[in-house]
Amino acid sequence: MPLALVIEDDAVQRLAARLVLQGEGFHVEEADDGDQGLAKARAFRPDIVLCDLLMPGLDGWQLIAELRQDPQLWDVPVIVLTAMTERAQVRRAMNSGADDFLLKPVQAEELCEAVEALLARRDALRAHYTQMLRRRLGETLEQEKQQLALRYEQRLAEELGRGQDAQGVQVWRNAVVLSLGIGPDALLAALGSREGAQALCDGTSRLRDLLLLFGATRVLGADSGLVAVFADPLGPRVALRHAARAMKSVEPALERALDLATGVETGGVLVLPLPDPAEGQAGLQVAAGPAAAAAALLRQRARQLHWRVAASPGLRALNAGCLRAGRLELAGPGPAAVEVEAWLEPGGA
Known part of the structure; x- marks a missing residue:
C-alpha cells in the first residue's frame, strides 16, 4: 500500500486530504507542523508528501529544502498546499524543489490527478536511473575484465620470455x-x-x-x-x-x-x-x-x-x-x- 504524508496545521484541510487519499488506496500519516513532518518523513519514507507553506516550526520552503538534501528522500514528490496566490511565493516553493502546487481548499479531483501524475513520473525516473546504473556497472565490469586480460597477456609474455626458449x-x-x-x-x-x-x-x-x-x-x-x-x-x-x-x-x-x-x-x-x-x-x-x-x-x-x-x-x-x-x-x-x-x-x- 502506498504511503502519503500530509503536513498541514489546519485540521480541516488535513482531514480533507486524508479522506481523499485513503479513498485512492493510500495509507496516510499526518503532521501538524514542519518539524514533526520532517521527522515522520525520515521515519516512514513516504511515496508522496503534501505540505503547507505557512506552518509552525519549519515552514514549507525549509521542509522541502531538507527533503531534497536527504539521500533517502530526495526524489519523493512534493505537492504544496497553499492559500497564497502570489506568483512570487509559488515560484519560491517550486525553486525550493516542490513538484506541484494546489490552491486551498483542495479539490478531490485535482488532488488525485496531481498525485497520479507525480507518482508515474517518479517511477519512470527511477526506472531510467536503474537502467543507467546497470549499464554503467556493465561497462565498468567489461573495462576491468579487459584490463585484467591486458595484465595477464603482459605477465604471460614476461614469463614465456624468461623460459628456456627465451633466445x-x-x-x-x-x-x-x-x-x-x-x-x-x-x-x-x-x-x-x-x-x-x-x-x-x-x-x-x-x-x-x-x-x-x-x-x-x-x-x-x-x-x-x-x-x-x-x-x-x-x-x-x-x-x-x-x-x-x-x-x-x-x-x-x-x-x-x-x-x-x-x-x-x-x-x-x-x-x-x-x-x-x-x-x-x-x-x-x-x-x-x-x-x-x-x-x-x-x-x-x-x-x-x-x-x-x-x-x-x-x-x-x-x-x-x-x-x-x-x-x-x-x-x-x-x-x-x-x-x-x-x-x-x-x-x-
Whole structure:
C-alpha cells in the first residue's frame, strides 16, 4: 500500500486530504507542523508528501529544502498546499524543489490527478536511473575484465620470455602494432565453398605481402586475421609512417573482400616461438605483450562501432601527418578509441 504524508496545521484541510487519499488506496500519516513532518518523513519514507507553506516550526520552503538534501528522500514528490496566490511565493516553493502546487481548499479531483501524475513520473525516473546504473556497472565490469586480460597477456609474455626458449623471443619496446580482423561474412563465405576458402586464402596472402612490402617488421597469423608489427630504430613515430604507407597500399576492393576491421596501438610487443613437441622445434609464432593485446581490443571496438580502423587516443600524439583522426568514443564496452578516417601519405622520415 502506498504511503502519503500530509503536513498541514489546519485540521480541516488535513482531514480533507486524508479522506481523499485513503479513498485512492493510500495509507496516510499526518503532521501538524514542519518539524514533526520532517521527522515522520525520515521515519516512514513516504511515496508522496503534501505540505503547507505557512506552518509552525519549519515552514514549507525549509521542509522541502531538507527533503531534497536527504539521500533517502530526495526524489519523493512534493505537492504544496497553499492559500497564497502570489506568483512570487509559488515560484519560491517550486525553486525550493516542490513538484506541484494546489490552491486551498483542495479539490478531490485535482488532488488525485496531481498525485497520479507525480507518482508515474517518479517511477519512470527511477526506472531510467536503474537502467543507467546497470549499464554503467556493465561497462565498468567489461573495462576491468579487459584490463585484467591486458595484465595477464603482459605477465604471460614476461614469463614465456624468461623460459628456456627465451633466445628465440623477439622484443620491440616501442613498436606500432596493427591487429587486422577478417569480417564474419568473409569467414562464412570461406566455410561455404572451396572457392570461398581459396578466395580468403588468396586475399589474406595478398594482405600479408603488402604489409611486408611496405615495411612491416613481422606479420603473423592471429585470431580471425593478422597481426603486423612495425618497428624502427628511430622510434614509433617513424614506425607509424611505415604502417600508414602499408595500410594506404591496401586496395579498397581487398579491404571490402576481407571486411577488415583494424586496431592500432603502440608499445611493447613480443614474438614468441611456441615449440612443437612432435617435431622437437619451434613451430607457431605468436605476438604477445600489452600492445598486441590492446590492438586486438581496439579491433573489436572498431567492429562494434562499424569503423574501419580504431586507434588508441595516445596514437594522436605520434601522428606526423600519417592519418586523419575522427571521432573519439569513450562510452560503451571496450577501451576508449579514436576513429581513423583515412591513412595519409606521410612525409619523409
